[in-house]
Amino acid sequence: MKRLLIDLDACSQCDECGMLCSYTQHHYNNGITNLREFAHFAIVCRRCDDAPCVASCPWEALEMQETKMLKRYMMRCTSCKSCSRACPFGVIYPETIPFVISRCDFCLGRLRGDELPICLQSCAHGGIKYADLEENEEESVFKASDYLLVKTDYKWDRVKEPPKKR
Ligand code: SF4
Numbered sequence: 001m002k003r004l005l006i007d008l009d010a011c012s013q014c015d016e017c018g019m020l021c022s023y024t025q026h027h028y029n030n031g032i033t034n035l036r037e038f039a040h041f042a043i044v045c046r047r048c049d050d051a052p053c054v055a056s057c058p059w060e061a062l063e064m065q066e067t068k069m070l071k072r073y074m075m076r077c078t079s080c081k082s083c084s085r086a087c088p089f090g091v092i093y094p095e096t097i098p099f100v101i102s103r104c105d106f107c108l109g110r111l112r113g114d115e116l117p118i119c120l121q122s123c124a125h126g127g128i129k130y131a132d133l134e135e136n137e138e139e140s141v142f143k144a145s146d147y148l149l150v151k152t153d154y155k156w157d158r159v160k161e162p163p164k165k166r
């Protein structure tokens, strides 16, 4: 199955993302901002028990779900960036919280034959790939969802078993 792979380390080298996007719902859509936030929540967020990002939001727009994955309610978020300042680990980048949000639908159902998403063709930094790819922890490639893999060396060492009490 073909998946998008976003390389967060390559993305972080780029000052201003000029990636094109063919999502049809709004003209200035830049789906990569949406993917970057999702990738950070899925792979980089440390899932704090007290979640200062959630506590800092004046509009209850952030929620720590039962799965310990953060969710941002776009219709409540005013892009005040308080959550970005509150996170002690730098997980929430201010530029991925625009007031007018972007979406990525992985171009599902819109690609014909060997056609590639337009974002691949417009990123000069190799931040996005689209191919038959699988999770590969040795190469720092992690699955964030059925359609999205994330490559980054800036992951934290996730504890697979809870530490034993002393
Ligand atoms: S940017 Fe949005 S989610 Fe973050 S604190 Fe402000 S309103 Fe809440």
Ligand code: SF4
Binding pocket: 044, 045, 046, 047, 048, 051, 052, 053, 054, 070, 086, 087, 088, 089, 090, 091, 092
């Ligand atoms: S404060 Fe940062 S690391 Fe902690 S839950 Fe929020 S985004 Fe994740």
